[in-house]
Amino acid sequence: MQTRTNYYKELSADYSKPGLVPKELGDKLLEDAEKYISFREENLPDITPEYTLAQIEQENKEWWPTHCEALRRGRGDILAGEYATNLVYLCSDGPFFGRAAGTEREANWWAIIAQPNVSMTWPFVMFHGEVVYFEWNCLDEETNETIAKGNVTWLRRGHRGACYLKCEQLTFYRDVFAPSTWLKLIRR
Secondary structure, eight states: OOOOOOTTTTSSSOOSSTTOSOHHHHHHHHHHHHHHHHTOOSSOOOOOSSSOHHHHHHHHHHHHHHHHHHHHTTOHHHHHHTEEEEEEEESTTOOEESTTTTHHHHHHHHHHHTSTTEEEEEEEEEEETTEEEEEEEEEETTTOOEEEEEEEEEEEOHHHHOEEEEEEEEEESSOSSOOHHHHTTSOO
């Protein structure tokens, strides 16, 4: 039998279940997210001896908790900023091409998963070079039901390249479009 793995043991914060990240750490992670977005270049940087897959993987591990915190807090401005200019986003509602092409549709998803009294979790995340794979789910804190879940593969060329390919399977069990009151909670 394979040994169980804590996918967060080498990361700065654990988002595998609700309640593990103190607000102060979350605040710092949002600051880090804004810093990482400022490193993004307009053109995808080459992988070279000076910008290696090992460095890219390390940057992706630094970035991951910032992404989780941005989603939990409904920071659509940060989430949209995580994409490369020429993003290819493949999902059931797509495909979307370009940084802004899918964000209006995604704003509904972000509002649903960041709605009050819902906790988003990422039970596991795996990294390999520029590949980031994760599964997520959203739990209603009042009814304990799963309201949405999915799995995602990102190709993210570290802080300089951002996410240039996103493939996502997402399932919403209720609330397919967010009401306007929830959309107002998403910072754009």
